[in-house]
Amino acid sequence: MVRGRITAVAVSDVRFPTSLGHHGSDAMHPDPDYSAAYVVIETDAHDGLKGYGLTFTLGKGTEVVVCAVNALSTHVVHKDMEEIVSNFRNFYRQLTSDGQLRWIGPEKGAVHLATAAILNAVWDLWAKQEEKPLWKLLVDMDPKQLLSCIDFRYITDALTEEEAYEILVNSLLGKKEREEQMLTHGYPAYTTSCAWLGYSDQQLKQLCTKALKDGWTRFKVKVGADLQDDIHRCRLIREMIGPGNILMLDANQRWEVKEAIEWVTKLAEFKPLWIEEPTSPDDILGHAAISKALAPLGIGVATGEQCHNKVIFKQLLQAKALSYLQIDSCRLGSVNENLAVLLMAKKFQIPVCPHAGGVGLCELVQHLILFDYIAISGNLENRMCEYVDHLHEHFKYPVIIRKACYMPPQHAGYSTEMKEDSTRKYQFPQGEVWQKLLSGHKIYLH
Ligand SMILES: C[C@H](O)[C@@H](O)[C@@H](O)[C@H](O)C(=O)O
Ligand SMILES: [Mg+2]
Numbered sequence: 001m002v003r004g005r006i007t008a009v010a011v012s013d014v015r016f017p018t019s020l021g022h023h024g025s026d027a028m029h030p031d032p033d034y035s036a037a038y039v040v041i042e043t044d045a046h047d048g049l050k051g052y053g054l055t056f057t058l059g060k061g062t063e064v065v066v067c068a069v070n071a072l073s074t075h076v077v078h079k080d081m082e083e084i085v086s087n088f089r090n091f092y093r094q095l096t097s098d099g100q101l102r103w104i105g106p107e108k109g110a111v112h113l114a115t116a117a118i119l120n121a122v123w124d125l126w127a128k129q130e131e132k133p134l135w136k137l138l139v140d141m142d143p144k145q146l147l148s149c150i151d152f153r154y155i156t157d158a159l160t161e162e163e164a165y166e167i168l169v170n171s172l173l174g175k176k177e178r179e180e181q182m183l184t185h186g187y188p189a190y191t192t193s194c195a196w197l198g199y200s201d202q203q204l205k206q207l208c209t210k211a212l213k214d215g216w217t218r219f220k221v222k223v224g225a226d227l228q229d230d231i232h233r234c235r236l237i238r239e240m241i242g243p244g245n246i247l248m249l250d251a252n253q254r255w256e257v258k259e260a261i262e263w264v265t266k267l268a269e270f271k272p273l274w275i276e277e278p279t280s281p282d283d284i285l286g287h288a289a290i291s292k293a294l295a296p297l298g299i300g301v302a303t304g305e306q307c308h309n310k311v312i313f314k315q316l317l318q319a320k321a322l323s324y325l326q327i328d329s330c331r332l333g334s335v336n337e338n339l340a341v342l343l344m345a346k347k348f349q350i351p352v353c354p355h356a357g358g359v360g361l362c363e364l365v366q367h368l369i370l371f372d373y374i375a376i377s378g379n380l381e382n383r384m385c386e387y388v389d390h391l392h393e394h395f396k397y398p399v400i401i402r403k404a405c406y407m408p409p410q411h412a413g414y415s416t417e418m419k420e421d422s423t424r425k426y427q428f429p430q431g432e433v434w435q436k437l438l439s440g441h442k443i444y445l446h
Helices: 062-075 082-084 089-098 110-127 132-140 141-145 161-170 177-184 201-213 227-240 255-271 282-299 310-318 334-348 361-376 420-425 431-440
Strands: 006-014 035-043 049-058 187-195 220-224 246-250 274-276 300-303 385-387
Touching: 006 062, 006 110, 006 420, 035 062, 035 110, 049 062, 062 089, 062 110, 082 089, 082 110, 089 110, 110 132, 110 227, 110 334, 132 334, 132 361, 141 161, 161 334, 161 361, 177 361, 187 201, 187 227, 187 246, 187 361, 201 227, 220 227, 220 310, 227 246, 227 255, 246 255, 255 282, 282 300, 282 310, 310 334, 334 361, 361 385, 420 431
Parallel strands: 187 220, 187 385, 220 246, 246 274, 274 300
Antiparallel strands: 006 035, 035 049
């Protein structure tokens, strides 16, 4: 049973020095330090439960998101959990529509990342109070209750509440069987861990050999900085994985529209399934042009990890600008906004292949994609969830991957809780890991 009044919202800046090993590097982000604005919510319920939430950042700027969480927290402290979740769309609207704060958004940038972190903590706490993993909390809700969590403002021209209701009701058929199927086999995943842009050929080969041995069949490679290097790396990885396995490309917004078409055409011989983020994430018509030009080559466009909100996704869908939709658990306004996007994707019949990796993104998004399969899409064709093999050891309930599939989490909550020891040591800049790095390596002071 949901209970308690929120008494405190604490937020911290937790950073991992992943740039040291070039982990996470791509054509636009050569040196990310995977980080999080990490939120902890407490209530007066005397049950010892806390809600943990986060949003993903790349190091610098985490302090800005921390400020935004503090600015938004006035809307959260003293609120009753029962009041929040019984009219969740209203609470969502309140957080995203503060008459002053929305000027520095609205529903985008640092303030929206902060909304995600806070709401992720609320969802974690709610699921814990109900003693269910978040995916199961969602699966067990009836269509009306699910809809009551979604703010439909600005998307009703693409998806009305009535249409969303119909989708959910139609998907009730076979729900139980799909839940069983997920519990037995898990949700299919692909790996990005082998081919970050900063990795050497030798590292790429080693990681690829290991991944193949572990049963991975779908691989993503970073491209976009240098065409000759891309050809070389794509050839290498295609030779290693063979013609039967799946290859995806990710340019992280590096190109102009025309350049994207020309560049990817030159990589078409390696038979990629998709090109991800070919250009600016805000350029809907640009994505549409790229999609149209690459369709005859059998290459789809994927995007979403930096789509600010449901309006951008709506337009991408309306403009037929993407073939694979990549939701993000920490960029969109938490579960609430992701539900809206999952339902729009269903209506437009575009497969959802979530963005994950970072720190904690795999832990969170697995819940959303499990729910999507069981209660919305009912389809696994052309669908897979990203997996990246970093930083899981810092989480209390890390993801479980079996035969390249995400196995449904069993513990209550949203898998957001980090180990106390980790948040202390990696706290920026006071934590002992950063104290050592900052005193020894000038590079971290820029
Ligand atoms: C900076 C990050 O590692 C990105 O490169 C990463 O999220 C990437 O785009 C991905 O698709 O996993
Ligand atoms: Mg990407």
